[in-house]
Amino acid sequence: MKLAAPPIRPEFDRPLPPFVAIAVERPRPLLERLVRQGWLRKLLILLVLAGLWEAAARWQDNDLLLPSFTATLRALLEGLASGELVERARLSLIVLAQGYAAGVVLAFVLTTLAVSTQLGRDLLSTLTAMFNPLPAIALLPLALLWFGLGAGSLVFVLIHSVLWPLALNTFAGFQGVSEALRMAGRNYGLTGLRYVFGILVPAALPAILSGLKIGWAFAWRTLIAAELVFGASSGRGGLGWYIFQNRNELYTDKVFAGLLLVILIGLVVENLIFAAIERVTIRRWGMAR
Template identity: 65%
Template structure:
């Protein structure tokens, strides 16, 4: 008895030619320009500057709210005479040291929490106690322990960066799927190699978000701390620049110092963090 399936005859089907498709018209120039992120953000900033100028003209009081042109003149003048660059250099050098130390400690603490139960208990206890504590409230303690100077500022900055970044990083570690974790274990990843080669790349969006939050907290804390330390020691960075000009009623220079903080924040966000995201999480398809 023949159990072989019947062989079907081969045939060729002729396909009908595709109908002529209409060529899509390019988008209008205005829509193409509006699709550019940098242009949309520039329009937002321009609108805010115009609102500032309109508010200054309506207030008509240079002491309360200087105009955009007065602030720009003060900013350019202090940039060219070297006052603002020197203050910015002092603030950034202190900020980067505290930020790097706090970020490294947060990563180590989060990795320890992801690997052990003791680490999880330690992280949850410390964040519950210390994260609600404002960094500026540690100024008296910093003065007693480290005295006046950069050491006290760095101590306060580390506190400001450590806890929000540790929470964000640990949340990213918890979000790593169990399938990916088992895959890493099957490849023999354990200990520090498990954290470096699996957890950190998988949780990178949350880590970058924590770095952004830590940077913002560090800037706020630094300016507030320099207002106090600068007033005590007679020197400091942008915070002392703002404090000194406020005492001398140079409101345009006060706003020039605030504009400097904003510009640095925009540059770090637009150049550093945006480039890191573009080269990592966006390139890997982990973020839109």
């Protein structure tokens, strides 16, 4: 039996639309490109605040109450050039790093227990309800009794200031992880720390970074406040003691220089370190805008 040949489809020409030149988008004006730069907008805000500070100081016309921005900047540069402010900042940052690191480790231990067992969840909720509302600086008298005049007391209050907000944010981030990701981790046989660091931590990273930034801010301001008390007690300390000492000697420009350095360190940590971490993690992964 002879097979029939398949039908041949007729050929035809499809007329193409006429070519139309596409207009090339012109480069944006320089002013519009500059406005789109986030760092430049923030710099303009800082310059406006500095101008308002200078105007208020000149209107007040009393350097003992409010030194001008230029006088404060001069005192800051002199303190940095002499090395005194550099040494004070170094002492503060060393203690801050110790307390912050210990607080982060303890927070992750607590949250790991909380996502693993019911007892861990009860422990975390109970401890945070007890200690999170308690100001860290209020524990400094007890820390002085327990650890004496030294860095141990400062590290203790720093751990308290970092531990609870970071633990709460991390646990909230873990609770917000979708059930699909949780099931995927279980299907791969992930348990314990492998499950936490392989599934929960990457998915909850925005909340964890938020907790890290909140903990950093709490720790930094707690350290400066604690050093003010430490300075009165032992004559030692970092930037807080520098501020306290110059306040006693009525060097108001140096007091404001110390405060300005505290602000500058906070801006550097927030806009360089944490911003870089966010850029290479959650922004790169599309988890934040």
